Amino acid sequence: MIPNNLTNRTAIVTGAAQGIGKAIASRLANAGARVAIADLNLDMARETARQIRADAFALLLDVANAESAQNAVDACLNAWGRIDILINNAGIIGRGLPVKDLTERDWDQVLDINLKGTFLCSRAVLPPMLAQKKGAIVSVASIAGKEGNPSMTHYAVSKAGVICFTKSLAKEHIHDNIRVNCVSPALIETPLLANVKAEQLEYMTSKIPLGRLGQPEEVAEVVHFLASDDASFVTGQCYDISGGRATY
Numbered sequence: 001m002i003p004n005n006l007t008n009r010t011a012i013v014t015g016a017a018q019g020i021g022k023a024i025a026s027r028l029a030n031a032g033a034r035v036a037i038a039d040l041n042l043d044m045a046r047e048t049a050r051q052i053r054a055d056a057f058a059l060l061l062d063v064a065n066a067e068s069a070q071n072a073v074d075a076c077l078n079a080w081g082r083i084d085i086l087i088n089n090a091g092i093i094g095r096g097l098p099v100k101d102l103t104e105r106d107w108d109q110v111l112d113i114n115l116k117g118t119f120l121c122s123r124a125v126l127p128p129m130l131a132q133k134k135g136a137i138v139s140v141a142s143i144a145g146k147e148g149n150p151s152m153t154h155y156a157v158s159k160a161g162v163i164c165f166t167k168s169l170a171k172e173h174i175h176d177n178i179r180v181n182c183v184s185p186a187l188i189e190t191p192l193l194a195n196v197k198a199e200q201l202e203y204m205t206s207k208i209p210l211g212r213l214g215q216p217e218e219v220a221e222v223v224h225f226l227a228s229d230d231a232s233f234v235t236g237q238c239y240d241i242s243g244g245r246a247t248y
């Protein structure tokens with residue numbers, strides 16, 4: 001058996017136009033999957049799809065919008081007839097501010113995309129996964145969701161929510177052959193970090209025992225495993241990709 005083989009599997013990767021999502025989509029496509037690059041930035045998603053594989057396609061998706069999530073899933077069902085894998089990757093970091101300075105809008109924006117988006121996209125793929133009696137959902141949380149980071153409370157809370165959502169949904173579908181897992185990366189070198197202040201980056205890097213930033217491909221490798229049948233006895237878990245930062 002070829003390890004982590006995804007031949008003929010279909011996968012939606014949210015926020016896949018760049019960064020970690022792009023690395024995940026590439027990795028799944030290289031393993032044989034047909035992938036949809038679903039992103040708010042359609043132009044970049046198209047370019048990414050073109051680079052990845054001839055049968056990859058781009059979709060406009062705002063994960064925070066229920067109708068948009070449903071439309072994206074419907075488009076994939078029309079194209080493929082089934083959805084084997086959902087990767088909830090789209091996320092934003094928001095403004096780095098202490099709680100006393102956070103606006104309601106700051107809070108809502110981050111929670112809507114990172115947490116509600118994970119709920120909306122997962123909810124939309126469940127009916128086809130239940131009908132086909134098989135599915136794998138992998139969400140990209142963050143080490144911030146386990147440990148908390150100062151001046152990133154809204155982000156950390158959203159990712160803690162993703163971890164708990166993962167555990168709850170996994171239990172809900174434990175007898176449906178739908179596995180639900182997530183990963184919690186520490187600092188990964190992507191465009192997302194462009195909005196993080198230098199001292200915040202230094203603080204977060206200093207917390208990583210391996211002493212370096214992670215690479216998007218290092219996240220993609222773990223996500224690929226969790227999405228594949230090689231992880232058939234793994235559900236409701238949060239895998240660390242944190243260079244040794246997490247102690248549990």
Ligand SMILES: NC(=O)c1ccc[n+]([C@@H]2O[C@H](COP(=O)([O-])OP(=O)(O)OC[C@H]3O[C@@H](n4cnc5c(N)ncnc54)[C@H](O)[C@@H]3O)[C@@H](O)[C@H]2O)c1
Binds near residue numbers: 021090143185
């Ligand atoms: N980079 C890190 O250090 C790091 C660490 C831990 C977790 N993460 C998580 O990994 C995921 C990917 O992060 P990244 O570093 O690749 O970020 P990134 O900013 O490089 O890419 C995020 C992608 O998501 C898309 N996106 C944003 N809002 C969207 C929406 N509403 N609907 C659909 N797409 C949307 C963007 O257009 C972009 O293509 C995020 O959930 C992030 O929180 C990142």
